[in-house]
Amino acid sequence: MRQQENEKLIPIVLEAHRYSKGTYGTRRMSDEITEYGVCCGRYRARTLMNLAGVKARQKRKFKVTTDSKHKLPVASNLLQRQFSTQAPNQAWVGDITYIWTSQGWLYLAVVLDLFSRQVVGWAVSNRINKKLVIDSLLMGIWRRNPGPGLIFHTDRGSQYCSNAFQKTLKTNKMFSSMSRKGDCWDNAVAESFFGSLKTERVFLNNYKTREEAKKDIFDYIEIFYNNKRRHSYLGNISPKTYERLWKLKKAA
Numbered sequence: 726m727r728q729q730e731n732e733k734l735i736p737i738v739l740e741a742h743r744y745s746k747g748t749y750g751t752r753r754m755s756d757e758i759t760e761y762g763v764c765c766g767r768y769r770a771r772t773l774m775n776l777a778g779v780k781a782r783q784k785r786k787f788k789v790t791t792d793s794k795h796k797l798p799v800a801s802n803l804l805q806r807q808f809s810t811q812a813p814n815q816a817w818v819g820d821i822t823y824i825w826t827s828q829g830w831l832y833l834a835v836v837l838d839l840f841s842r843q844v845v846g847w848a849v850s851n852r853i854n855k856k857l858v859i860d861s862l863l864m865g866i867w868r869r870n871p872g873p874g875l876i877f878h879t880d881r882g883s884q885y886c887s888n889a890f891q892k893t894l895k896t897n898k899m900f901s902s903m904s905r906k907g908d909c910w911d912n913a914v915a916e917s918f919f920g921s922l923k924t925e926r927v928f929l930n931n932y933k934t935r936e937e938a939k940k941d942i943f944d945y946i947e948i949f950y951n952n953k954r955r956h957s958y959l960g961n962i963s964p965k966t967y968e969r970l971w972k973l974k975k976a977a
Contacts (some may be wrong), residue, residue: 730763735777737761738770742779744953748925750781753955756962782924797886803902804878808914813840813968814871819861819879820915821853822922824942826932833942834861834884836877837918838869841971842956843964844918844946845869849939855887862890866897873898880904880912921950 741749741757749757755770765773774780810816816839824831832853836846846865850857862877877899879885885903894901904911926945932938955961962970 738773738777746925747782799881800901800903803876810840814869816876818915822919824938826935826938828935831935831938834858836861836865841964841967843951855884855889858884859893875899876902878902
């Protein structure tokens with residue numbers, strides 16, 4: 726009986742392994758199987774993954790650099806590592822990372838809502854400048870239309886300290902918050918996202934063009950991460966599912 730049931734569950738395991746690009750371990754895989762109506766703990770998930778011949782990919786280390794050698798004004802650390810909020814659009818975090826292609830570097834700026842870890846804004850460019858981070862912020866504003874008082878936390882990079890970026894924050898009644906010098910843990914949520922992005926997608930590919938990388942980043946953020954990827958901080962559900970359930974509970 727158990728053998729027959731396992732045989733029926735293996736296609737589910739293979740499909741989850743495929744769309745997660747091999748990044749689901751036993752915890753997320755067990756939740757995936759349980760969602761299909763079969764109670765499944767981590768040990769059984771491991772057995773099913775072994776039967777299916779799949780395993781989770783291991784994370785690789787990566788280096789993030791920040792251009793903080795400038796004389797622009799720096800904001801205080803308002804966030805103080807308070808990485809949880811009670812509702813959406815209370816605190817966002819932003820950061821920039823580098824992605825290599827055969828045409829050269831592609832720079833990605835993201836904006837995440839700390840409530841659900843959802844990527845609410847992002848932008849890519851072959852130049853790392855203030856326009857890159859402003860574009861990512863404007864996408865978040867366009868999508869979420871946050872009320873006044875939102876805290877936007879970043880590192881001390883010159884792009885975020887620029888007059889143009891700070892003016893965009895003030896125009897939208899947001900408060901700028903910045904990490905302490907040389908302390909990556911003050912922006913740990915953004916760093917964690919980039920770690921997932923690179924482990925689960927970027928390191929698996931050799932991009933020939935920036936356009937190819939851009940399309941893959943879109944797929945990761947908009948199709949997989951926000952909508953499907955199970956996030957341990959959220960109880961192993963996706964960011965959009967987390968927000969949807971919160972709204973339903975609030976309306977009840």
